[in-house]
Amino acid sequence: MDYEEEQSAELDTLASIYCDDMEILSAEAPRRVRLTVRSADDDGEERQVWCAMVFEPPLKYPDEPPLLLLEETQNLDDEDQQRLVDHLMSMAEENLGMVMIFTLVAAAQEWLDNKSDELKKVKEEGALKKLRAEEEAEMKRFEGTRVSVESFLAWKTNFEIETGIVLRREKDLKDSRKLTGKELFLRDTTLNESDLKFLDDGNYFLIIMRNCNAVKVDESLFQDVDDLDLSEEDDDCDNYKD
Known part of the structure; x- marks a missing residue:
C-alpha cells in the first residue's frame, strides 16, 4: 500500500467536504488536520454542543489508527470528552486498513447530536420539575394550614x-x-x-293600674262574654292592692 498516496488523497477529499470547518495544519508527513464538528440543532450557538479535533495520521496510516486530540469543546465536561475519544478510537480499530477520518468525523457528529438531545431532555425535565414545584407551592398557599x-x-x-x-x-x-x-x-x-x-x-292588651278600681277592661276584645265568671272580681282586685 502506498501510504503517502492514500493520505494525500484523503486530505484532498476532506478539504472539499468540510471547507471552512477544516484547517490543514501540516500538508506534509506527518500530516495534521483540524476539524470542527457541531451538533445539528437549532437551539442557539451558545447551547450548541461542538468540539475541535486534531487528527495526525502516522506514517503507516491507515494500517495504524490516527492520533486524536480534542483541542476545544463546548458543553462537554471532562468525562464527556473522554467518552467521545474512547468511542472514536474504538471505531478506528474497527476500520484499520481503510482511510477513516471521514468515518470518525461522522461518528463524532452522531455522538454530539445524541449528547445535545440528552442535554435538552435534562433541561426540559428540570424546567418541568421547577414548574411542578411552583404549582405545588401555589396550591399549598390556597390550602393553608391543616387545623386540628x-x-x-x-x-x-x-x-x-x-x-x-x-x-x-x-x-x-x-x-x-x-x-x-x-x-x-x-x-x-x-x-x-x-x-x-x-x-x-x-291577642289582648290590658292596662292594669295600681288601684284596682281603676282597671278598665275592653270587653269588645273578648268573645262570649256571657260565659265569663266574674264573681271573684272583688277578690282578685284585693290581690293588686298594696
Missing part, C-alpha cells in the same frame, strides 16, 4: 389575648358582679325590647 382541635383552641386563645377579648370579658364579668338586677336590666336595653315584643305579640 388542639391547634384551633391554641389559636383561639392567642387570638383572644392579642385582640383584648379576654381582658374585656374579665372586665365585664367583674362589673356585672357589682350591679344590681335593676342596673343590669337598665344596662341591657335588649330586655326592654324583648318585653315590648312579648306584649305586642299577644
Whole structure:
C-alpha cells in the first residue's frame, strides 16, 4: 500500500467536504488536520454542543489508527470528552486498513447530536420539575394550614389575648358582679325590647293600674262574654292592692 498516496488523497477529499470547518495544519508527513464538528440543532450557538479535533495520521496510516486530540469543546465536561475519544478510537480499530477520518468525523457528529438531545431532555425535565414545584407551592398557599382541635383552641386563645377579648370579658364579668338586677336590666336595653315584643305579640292588651278600681277592661276584645265568671272580681282586685 502506498501510504503517502492514500493520505494525500484523503486530505484532498476532506478539504472539499468540510471547507471552512477544516484547517490543514501540516500538508506534509506527518500530516495534521483540524476539524470542527457541531451538533445539528437549532437551539442557539451558545447551547450548541461542538468540539475541535486534531487528527495526525502516522506514517503507516491507515494500517495504524490516527492520533486524536480534542483541542476545544463546548458543553462537554471532562468525562464527556473522554467518552467521545474512547468511542472514536474504538471505531478506528474497527476500520484499520481503510482511510477513516471521514468515518470518525461522522461518528463524532452522531455522538454530539445524541449528547445535545440528552442535554435538552435534562433541561426540559428540570424546567418541568421547577414548574411542578411552583404549582405545588401555589396550591399549598390556597390550602393553608391543616387545623386540628388542639391547634384551633391554641389559636383561639392567642387570638383572644392579642385582640383584648379576654381582658374585656374579665372586665365585664367583674362589673356585672357589682350591679344590681335593676342596673343590669337598665344596662341591657335588649330586655326592654324583648318585653315590648312579648306584649305586642299577644291577642289582648290590658292596662292594669295600681288601684284596682281603676282597671278598665275592653270587653269588645273578648268573645262570649256571657260565659265569663266574674264573681271573684272583688277578690282578685284585693290581690293588686298594696
